[in-house]
Amino acid sequence: MxxxxxxxxxxxxxxxxxxxxxxxxxxxxxxxxxxxxxxxxxxxxxxxxxxxxxxxxxxxxxxxxxxxxxxxxxxxxxxxxxxxxxxxxxxxxxxxxxxxxxxxxxxxxxxxxxxxxxxxxxxxxxxxxxxxxxxxxxxxxxxxxxxxxxxxxxxxxxxxxxxxxxxxxxLHSPDDQTLIDWLYQFGFQVSDVGVLRWFQNSPLALLNHLKALQEDASLDTRRQCIEGLFSLLYEPINLFSFAQLLVKDVEQNLLLLFHLLHDLHKLKLNGNQLDPDAIYYFALPQLKIWQTQLSLKSLRLLSDEILKNRSLLMGHSALKKELLVNALLIKIKNEFKEITVC
Ligand SMILES: [Zn+2]
The missing domain is CATH 3.40.50.300 (P-loop containing nucleotide triphosphate hydrolases)
Structure with missing residues (x-):
C-alpha cells in the first residue's frame, strides 16, 4: 500500500x-x-x-x-x-x-x-x-x-x-490531551510526554511508530540498541559503530534509544519491575543492571539531551549527524557509574 x-x-x-x-x-x-x-x-x-x-x-x-x-x-x-x-x-x-x-x-x-x-x-x-x-x-x-x-x-x-x-x-498539531485521547482509540496508552514531543507535529507518524513497535517491526534495531549501549559501556572502542547504526535512520533510532532510557526510568520508579508490554522488556536482566548505574537525575538529563539532539540533527549532513551522535553517546557513557571495564 x-x-x-x-x-x-x-x-x-x-x-x-x-x-x-x-x-x-x-x-x-x-x-x-x-x-x-x-x-x-x-x-x-x-x-x-x-x-x-x-x-x-x-x-x-x-x-x-x-x-x-x-x-x-x-x-x-x-x-x-x-x-x-x-x-x-x-x-x-x-x-x-x-x-x-x-x-x-x-x-x-x-x-x-x-x-x-x-x-x-x-x-x-x-x-x-x-x-x-x-x-x-x-x-x-x-x-x-x-x-x-x-x-x-x-x-x-x-x-x-x-x-x-x-x-x-x-495545519497545527492537536494539544497533548487530544493526542492522548486519539491514540487511546487505537489501543495505545501514551503517558510519556517525551514521546509526544518527539512527534509533536506529526500525529500520524506517532501512530505509525506505535504500530510498528506493536508489530515488532523495530525489534532488530532495539536489540542493536541494547548491544550498542553494552559495547559503549564495556568496550569503548565500539563507540563509532553504535553511532553509525543510530545515524542510519537517526530520527527513528534515537527515539528507540529514548525509549530505552524511558524503560530504565520505569524500572527505577517501580521497584525494579517492568510491564511485559514495555518496549525493552526482552532485555530485562540487562536493564536491571543498568538502572542501578544511573540516577533519576541522569536519566532525565539524558532523555532531555536526546530530545534536544533530535532537533539539532534535523537538516544536517550525515557527517555532522555522526559527530552530534558521537557527542551524545559520550554524554550517555559518562552518566553511568561504576562501570567495570572487562
Ligand atoms: Zn458522493
Missing part, C-alpha cells in the same frame, strides 16, 4: 474544524480556486486534501461530508476519478513545466462526471520556477469550477507570486 494511503481510514479530529470551515465556505460561494495546506509531514495534509477533493466532486454532498455512495464517490474511492488528478513530486526530483502543462490542460477540459475538477499537488516546494509560473497562469484565469490544492511542509520555498494567488492554511 502506498504510504499516502496508510491513514486513509484513520480519523484526524484535529483537522475537523478546518474541514467544516472549508465546506461552509464552499456553500457560501467563498471557496478559493487555489488552496495551499502547509504543516509537518504526518499532520494529515494529504488525507485532508483527498477528503476535500472527494467532497468537491461528490454529486450528492451531505451536511458535513461527501456521501460516499454516489458514482463519483465510488470512482474516487477506487482511485479512478477522471476529474481528479494527483501530482506527486518524486523523492529528490523537481516538478517540471511539462508535468504542470499536462495538468493545466486537463483543468481546461470540461469535467467528465459532475461540475467540478480537482488537481492535487503533493510536495509543491519541488515545483521549478517555470512550473510555478505555468501554474500561476491557471490560477489567474481559473476555468469554471476547477480547484487546485497544493501541499507542502512550509511555504518558504514557494514563489511569492504563486503564494499570493493561494489561500494558505497552516
Amino acid at each position: 502506498p504510504e499516502s494511503n496508510i491513514f486513509e481510514n484513520v480519523s484526524t479530529p484535529w483537522l475537523t474544524p478546518f474541514y467544516t470551515h472549508l465546506q461552509d465556505a464552499y456553500h457560501q460561494g467563498r471557496f478559493a480556486h487555489g488552496l495551499l495546506f502547509t504543516g509537518s509531514s504526518g499532520i494529515g495534509k494529504y488525507k485532508l486534501a483527498r477528503q476535500l477533493a472527494q467532497y468537491l466532486l461528490c454529486s450528492n454532498k451531505q451536511h458535513n461530508d461527501a456521501c460516499f455512495e454516489c458514482h463519483s464517490c465510488q470512482l474516487f474511492s477506487a482511485n479512478n476519478h477522471l476529474d481528479f488528478n494527483l501530482l506527486e513530486a518524486e523523492k529528490n526530483k523537481s516538478i517540471g513545466i511539462d508535468q504542470i502543462r499536462l495538468l493545466t490542460d486537463k483543468l481546461n477540459e470540461r469535467p467528465q462526471l459532475g461540475n467540478n475538477k480537482v488537481v492535487l499537488i503533493k510536495g509543491a516546494d519541488q515545483l521549478t520556477e517555470a512550473a510555478a509560473n505555468a501554474l500561476l497562469k491557471t490560477l489567474e484565469e481559473p476555468q469554471g469550477d476547477s480547484y487546485l490544492i497544493l501541499l507542502t511542509r512550509t511555504h518558504h520555498q514557494l514563489m511569492p507570486t504563486l503564494l499570493s494567488r493561494l489561500q494558505q492554511t497552516h
Whole structure:
C-alpha cells in the first residue's frame, strides 16, 4: 500500500474544524480556486486534501461530508476519478513545466462526471520556477469550477507570486490531551510526554511508530540498541559503530534509544519491575543492571539531551549527524557509574 494511503481510514479530529470551515465556505460561494495546506509531514495534509477533493466532486454532498455512495464517490474511492488528478513530486526530483502543462490542460477540459475538477499537488516546494509560473497562469484565469490544492511542509520555498494567488492554511498539531485521547482509540496508552514531543507535529507518524513497535517491526534495531549501549559501556572502542547504526535512520533510532532510557526510568520508579508490554522488556536482566548505574537525575538529563539532539540533527549532513551522535553517546557513557571495564 502506498504510504499516502496508510491513514486513509484513520480519523484526524484535529483537522475537523478546518474541514467544516472549508465546506461552509464552499456553500457560501467563498471557496478559493487555489488552496495551499502547509504543516509537518504526518499532520494529515494529504488525507485532508483527498477528503476535500472527494467532497468537491461528490454529486450528492451531505451536511458535513461527501456521501460516499454516489458514482463519483465510488470512482474516487477506487482511485479512478477522471476529474481528479494527483501530482506527486518524486523523492529528490523537481516538478517540471511539462508535468504542470499536462495538468493545466486537463483543468481546461470540461469535467467528465459532475461540475467540478480537482488537481492535487503533493510536495509543491519541488515545483521549478517555470512550473510555478505555468501554474500561476491557471490560477489567474481559473476555468469554471476547477480547484487546485497544493501541499507542502512550509511555504518558504514557494514563489511569492504563486503564494499570493493561494489561500494558505497552516495545519497545527492537536494539544497533548487530544493526542492522548486519539491514540487511546487505537489501543495505545501514551503517558510519556517525551514521546509526544518527539512527534509533536506529526500525529500520524506517532501512530505509525506505535504500530510498528506493536508489530515488532523495530525489534532488530532495539536489540542493536541494547548491544550498542553494552559495547559503549564495556568496550569503548565500539563507540563509532553504535553511532553509525543510530545515524542510519537517526530520527527513528534515537527515539528507540529514548525509549530505552524511558524503560530504565520505569524500572527505577517501580521497584525494579517492568510491564511485559514495555518496549525493552526482552532485555530485562540487562536493564536491571543498568538502572542501578544511573540516577533519576541522569536519566532525565539524558532523555532531555536526546530530545534536544533530535532537533539539532534535523537538516544536517550525515557527517555532522555522526559527530552530534558521537557527542551524545559520550554524554550517555559518562552518566553511568561504576562501570567495570572487562
Ligand atoms: Zn458522493
